[in-house]
Amino acid sequence: MATLTSSSAVTATAKPRGSLGERAAPAAFLLPAVLVVLFLSIFPLILSLFLAMSRLRFEAGGVQVQFVGWDNFRKLLVGTEQKVLFGTLSEPSPIGWLLLIGVATLMLAAIYRAVREARSVGAVIARTAAAILLIGLTYLIVATLFSPEGRPGTLVVTMLYVAVGITLQYLIGLGLALLCAQQLPGRRFFRVVFLLPMMITPVGVGYLFRMLADTNKGPLEPVWIMLGMQDFAWANNAWGARVAVMIGDIWQWTPFMFIVLLAALEGQSVEPVEAAIVDGASNWQIFRHITLPAILPVSTTLILIRMIEAFKIIDLPNILTNGGPGTATETLTLYAYRIWRALDIGGSAAIAYILLFLVTFIATLYVRAIRNRLGTT
């Protein structure tokens, strides 16, 4: 008891100082989690950066790792692989120029606004750097996609799949969700049917579409013949092949959009809708002013998740076309995989880092744009 009293007195009058064990306890409890994060996330990231700056060679007794600095990145950005990554840049068409001027104007306005709002020097520099990057990306797109002589490389092809795929997946998914949210007969059945493509592995979808798209002996061959297109092969045509890949991707991932949007639609409050009906609002007005704002938070998250995932597309182009014709359907991941198979592990890691940078940059821009739109910080 005396001891307890004494201890209490110490606690009450002096700065609390436990034993070494007590002081180390928080760190000890946290350490496993920190180690797991370090081991599973940070360490591979650092190791892969090291790999991206190395050249590996299998030799007697093991693997020789030679540090080559930025050489793998140099090869991709300005060396022999530049054309694969960036494509062939050419004079943009008038539409391309308009697009570029539009983006450049917006970016300059954003920089001007940052300066006028007297933000910190760091913020202005960051915004300027982001603007330059975005203008650069836009130029890459217009000089390859919006140019008669241009040809997109893997970087632009990847962004094209992401932009077109996600837009259409969202629109179709939303349309189907709106339909299934109605009290229509058979809606439960169609909910299951619409979900099925998502249950199939991407490789399975690739083979499925490869069979379907075979114009020589596929099930749609009679249709091609009937349309007089027996001498046309989508696989020979850059846009035909890209469209085939996009159709497969849209078919597979629309259900994901559908199911989440359906949940959002069914979760929205009915009172505002009923009030709007009483006030005589049209269906479009209800959708535009009540439903869409209600599902906007879910939509933005959904698009962000899909966008990050869509940048990694590999299965469909790999199985449908192996990235061909030429480099028409090759994505960054497929490109990385192709050279990884030939044991250029450093080059493959460098591509992975470029992809990581691209995804982070675009995702950050997207999140900032949404925040500004919603007026949150």
Next chain:
Amino acid sequence: MKKMNRLLTLIAVPAMVLAACAAPPTAPAQPAQPAADKKFAGITINAITFSGPQIAEPMQRRGKEFSEATGATVNVITVPFADLYQKILNDFATGTNSYDVIVFAPQWMGDYIEPGYLEDLTDRVKADPDLQWEDIGPFFRDFSATYNGRIYTIPLDGDFQMVYYRTDIAKDLGLAPPRTWDDYLAFAKAVSEKKLTTDDGKPVYGSCIAKKKAAQSYWMVTSVASAFIQSQGTGQGAFFDLETFKPLYNNEAFEKALNIYKETTQYGPPDEINLDVGDTRGLWTAGQCALTIDWGDIGTLAIEEGSKARDKTGAVILPGSTQVLDRKTGKLVDCTPELCPHAIDGVNHAPFAAFGGWSGAINKASKPEVKDAAFAYLSYMSQPAQSNVDVTIGKTGFNPYRISQFKDITNWTNAGMSEQAAKDYLGAIEASLNSPNMVLDLRIPQNQYYQGIVLDGAIAKFLAGEQDAAATMKEIEEGWEQKTEELGRDKQLAVYKATLGVQK
């Protein structure tokens, strides 16, 4: 309860359907219990190859026979062809050693043998009379199986590319089998212009060549280019200059080959640049092609049940050229006796030993008793009693590689080939094998990068119209030079010369 019943039904119905689809109505097979007195009882051999079904099928079938005879268990692991090279290398390099036997392309030997991953089989081969090593064609013994004078693999397959033509169409149109690549184009064009159809109304194409990207197209273009680039015999090589190790793929000869290769596309199926070898073979057996470039597989596939090309399939050595590369100037010049010493009637043929034939090797890190069993397994598959049958079956993917397989045509006629077709087919293979100007496939370290990435990528862009011949050749030259600089020019040159040391 109703919910529970529905749940059970939901689980049970698909399960029953799956069970009905998956299992034949027979008693489940019991794993064979290895008898204790059998030579390799209790030993398990893990073998890896590509997910054919070719190659894997005979490995599994013969593996079962081998198990019954010796008590060893053979596990055949398959991976897609495109993954095989690095899968094996990763396994060896990381010390995982999951595979005791690898059945692979001898082209990759350099990458596997130099680090010391493969077992030297020289003494085992010499001590195994059943293998009948001397019956194996000299080219396969010396190129596919040997590295720096030591034997590392057991050949299971013989690979050359040849040109196949439809004998009935040639006869009807009064066309001779192609001797030169110009003949090939003329033949293909003539058939294409005739707009022939099969009995079921499908179009017959003048030429079908597998041109799909990241598949096997780079071998096809090399088959076309070889006759223009190499004329002085095997030792001259067809990929790099023997003095400087500069690529031989940026000159008039390769430009000519590129243009021929591209022109064949005009006479092929509309989606030819997206067709792999399996697709063109399917078209051939469906009777939809008048010409094709392929390995020996077409000969055996043409006689399989359902084939519409049975007894209509002729084979010839790869067409040649009357002009060849002058390596000093980079120009195409007319053949002279000095320039083309091996020309036949003024035509320089350079048959291309693409791939080199599937071969089996043993992991040096495997246990001694497993190595013994593994060698016995490979030897069993390669012995004439087995291989002379397997090479006549299309689905095995194995092509002739033993002398006895060329000399005795009984197995071929037994398999359903007419005597004439057998003589034709084997004659074309023999003509390639006997050619002193055979082109050896690239076997230097990281040849997979040189061919599968740089060459294949440039050719794909050329075929797709993304770039012209000049840009294509420049891209190949720059890509190869870059890789050579990375790996060391002198080292690469030394290995290249060593591989070309094989003279017939």
